[in-house]
Amino acid sequence: MNSSEDSAKDIIADLQSRNMVVQLSSGDELKSHLSEGSRAVYCGFDPTASSLHIGSMVPLLALKRFQMAGHTPIALVGGATGMIGDPSFKDSERKLNSTDIISDWVEQLKPQLSQFLDFDCGENSAVLVNNLDWTKDYDVLSFLRDVGKHFSVNAMIQKESVKQRIEREGEGISFTEFSYMILQSYDFAELNKRYGCTVQIGGSDQWGNITGGIDLTRRMNQSQVYGATLPLVTKSDGTKFGKSESGTIWLDPSMTSPYAFYQFWLGTADADVYSFMKYFTFLSAIEIDAIEATDKASGTKPEAQSILAKLVTELVHGDEGLTAATRISGALFSGDIAALTGDDLQQLELDGLPCSSIAANSAGIVEVLVATELAKSNKMAREFIGNNAVSVNGQLVSEPDFQLSAEKALQGQYFVLKRGKKLFHLGKLAQ
RNA sequence: GGAGGGGUUCCCGAGUGGCCAAAGGGAUCAGACUGUAAAUCUGACGCGCAAGCUUCGGUGGUUCAAAUCCACCCCCCUCCA
Structure with missing residues (x-):
């Protein structure tokens, strides 16, 4: 600062x-x-x-x-x-x-x-x-x-x-x-x-x-x-600022995890990101204008969102919060999920990736999606599966009777569940 | 206290006896395209695999059939006192 x-x-x-x-x-x-x-x-x-x-x-x-x-x-x-x-x-x-x-x-x-x-x-x-x-x-x-x-x-x-x-x-x-x-x-x-x-x-x-x-x-x-x-603060598309798929973005880390917080800022629209930087960071207007100029000239994905996400997450959740957030983001979005080690998976849990345990005997994918709130009803769960929106440990699930059995689990007990492009949940098989 | 107007699924809002799980719009979600953007297109959007079930402020009633008719009650708005 x-x-x-x-x-x-x-x-x-x-x-x-x-x-x-x-x-x-x-x-x-x-x-x-x-x-x-x-x-x-x-x-x-x-x-x-x-x-x-x-x-x-x-x-x-x-x-x-x-x-x-x-x-x-x-x-x-x-x-x-x-x-x-x-x-x-x-x-x-x-x-x-x-x-x-x-x-x-x-x-x-x-x-x-x-x-x-x-x-x-x-x-x-x-x-x-x-x-x-x-x-x-x-x-x-x-x-x-x-x-x-x-x-x-x-x-x-x-x-x-x-x-x-x-x-x-x-x-x-x-x-x-x-x-x-x-x-x-x-x-x-x-x-x-x-x-x-x-x-x-x-x-x-x-x-x-x-x-x-x-x-x-x-x-x-x-x-x-x-x-x-x-x-x-308003958004260029007219929708309400400060809401994400999972609701309001709170400052309290027990209500919005640093990871979700980080992801929120990362998803800022290009049209809004430079003005948000002016509102939410202590970078000078000159520095922000320079970032904007560089982004415009690069012709590729802009840097601004990740700078914004980093600075604001750090400001609100400190170094630790930021580290946790980027660690999860890296593992889920740029890594090979199936290659995560036991330590990595444990760390995801510690870092605040939503996590819940799964009963070993009744682990049909539909029930699990509902139990983890990735889907709000069986019907929606089936629809997601039908739309190819669900994957487990990086593998697309296309059958509603798919079972989460121990032999499919990472390290014998973890399932990284994904619904849609951005929503993840860590399922842990009850021993 | 009097007169009038309202309360419909997340929001706005149509619907005045069956064809209504309920038009339309918005929001939201998924897919395609992408950059974990935007825009666009497609689909979903009460619950249920389905048969079917539960909804239209509340409670009772009329009817073969009610969001729609009747009675009472609750809440909101406007004007008058």
Whole structure:
């Protein structure tokens, strides 16, 4: 993590060179505000699951970029706002999670938020806060009088982020979700008071909430603060970013293995890979442009995907995670599966290739595919076999009554099951 | 509380008594082509080898036959109070 040190002085220019700035409040003023001293910059993350997913990495890494530029990052975990639910650009009301679950998620998110920031670097060490701390004992009447009075409903319903919800036929918005903006605005004012925080960043869907906070801070604290929004990651083909065949790509290695994580980035479309490098790595825009130029000139398969996969996996899962991921990938995609040694196979298991044991007596391929979740029903399993989509230890399986017997196993007990081009599972014969 | 409009298979959305496991689109999956891309084409997409079975907010009912009709209930939306 080095290359952006040069551009550290002008963090906004650095972000702009990465196409990572969508909106800026009073742009020039914000730039000079940031260049004149070390500032406290905040970004909030609501507990909507037990782990962050890769979408949250853009703002989180942006906080890191601010820290590298000499500012103090404040990572806020939304113990309070997570109980309400942000309606911004959501087309329907969401169901509330129980408070127990939310506080559990808050605890799980804290180490993930911390992992990317430096909490021990003197002046601009990172700060981790929970907005529940300043809301849980705030009584309703005081809140409505002190905070609510500063908001005009007329202005609130004009915000683009909720407008469609209010106008959309067949949908509505509860007062609970409608109030979300007030809570987040209050967070900004509170952080301004507590930590002298003057900048909030977030995804571009947060613009309404951020400007709400700017206005509130001016009114409550008589202090000028600023906001900037980052792009929401989209894919060139219009499908949702951050999902793969097996679901959301989480940062928690027990939810998305480093191998699956690595594979996800490796599969990035050419049309997206260079902008993703700008969002998700610390390579400078210049370096990334150079990679793009080289790839274009080479006329063969681009290098960018493997660079991206390597850097992001390393960033999130460390050296060990990256090594495991590349080891599995190498064995499965470029090696001869039948030639794997017992040690290799054991290593695959340790590295986190999905693995399950197979009962020796009932090891018909159809049942095994279902048991390993490579197929979700017998019917699908048969269809996959009929489509030549299934192989065992590198051998195509074309008969639905194929049996996984000990004599066909590698090293007497392993089966590398493959469905489709990319989905693998290690089956281990129960002894 | 009153009036009206809705709840269909992952999502959107057609379907108003049999021809409906339910149009169409999207998403997803597989195959071909490739670079573990993209685009394109082909196929699949409730469960079951099959006969057949289980679905259309819930519960009961009418009928030879219901996603479609009736009753009650639950939930959502709009307007009025």
